[in-house]
Amino acid sequence: MRILFVCTGNTCRSPMAEGMLRKxxxxRGLQLEVRSAGVAASQGAAMSMHAEAVLRDQGIEDTITSTPLSAELVNWADLILTLTSGHRSHVIHYFxxxxxxxxxxxxxxxxxxxxLEAxxxxxxxxxxxxxxxxxxxxPDEAMQRRLAELMRRMPTYDISDPFGGSRVxxxxxAAEIKAALERLLSKLEQAASEEPGEAG
Structure with missing residues (x-):
């Protein structure tokens, strides 16, 4: 499975998610290809110093440089996971x-x-x-009203942006991302075990 993480500049949250998920x-012995990109990223910028330090402390030495989101990456991915609902709306708007x-x-x-049903x-x-x-x-007005109602009922799914902040x-x-990644992997493992004719 190919997973693409998307945030803003691809120097803090999405590279941390990429590095952590890969490890x-x-x-867990899961075969995943993981990449990340940013909706407002330049090409080849280094990860932020603190993001790199967070990964290094977890034994992750990946060199991840920023990549702008592109149609090629969107097509490559089986699953695109954004770090906030704003990023999700942006990606859906363009793709x-x-x-x-x-x-x-x-x-x-x-x-x-x-x-999940909602x-x-x-x-x-x-x-x-x-x-x-x-x-x-x-646009269908009844559908817009229903969408607004569902949006109000949804828990907040944004992961806080540490850009410019302290190591703390x-x-x-990173802890917020890791907790979500653990749940994501459990979900992927369960899906893999339910696939007919697939081993493990």
Whole structure:
């Protein structure tokens, strides 16, 4: 499976998520390809000093440099996980045809069944409205009202941005990301074990 993390500049949150997921998946024996990008990233910028230190303290020596989000990366990914709902909206806006594989990390790692059901409906309505917008159709007002109602009921899925902050803030963000990654891996393991004819 190919997973792409997306944040703003691809120097703090998404490279931390990329490095941590690669290591955690390896420890669990899961075959994943992981990359990251930024919606406002330049090409080849170094990770922030604190983000690099956070990864190094976890035994992750990956050299990850920033990459701007592109159609090529969106097509490469089986699953696109953004660090905030703002990033998710941005990616869906520019790549509406890929809306069904774009989630926030925390949203995708969610395990509460009521929330998951509402999420599925929200995802369908958002994708449909976005497609209508892309095709120049007038948006359906009832669907817009339902979307607003679902949005109000959703827990917040944004992961705090430590950019410009202290090492303590980076550690807090990394802990938040890691907790979501652990839930994500459990979900992927469960899905893999349920696949017919697949071993382990």
């Amino acid at each position: 955690l998946a390896e420890e 509406p045809e890929s809306a069904d594989k774009i989630y926030t990390l925390k949203e995708y790692a969610e395990s509460d069944s009521d929330v 999420q599925g409906e929200l995802q369908r309505i958002a994708a449909e409205l976005e497609l209508d917008r892309a095709l120049g159709k007038k 803030e980076y550690d807090a963000t």
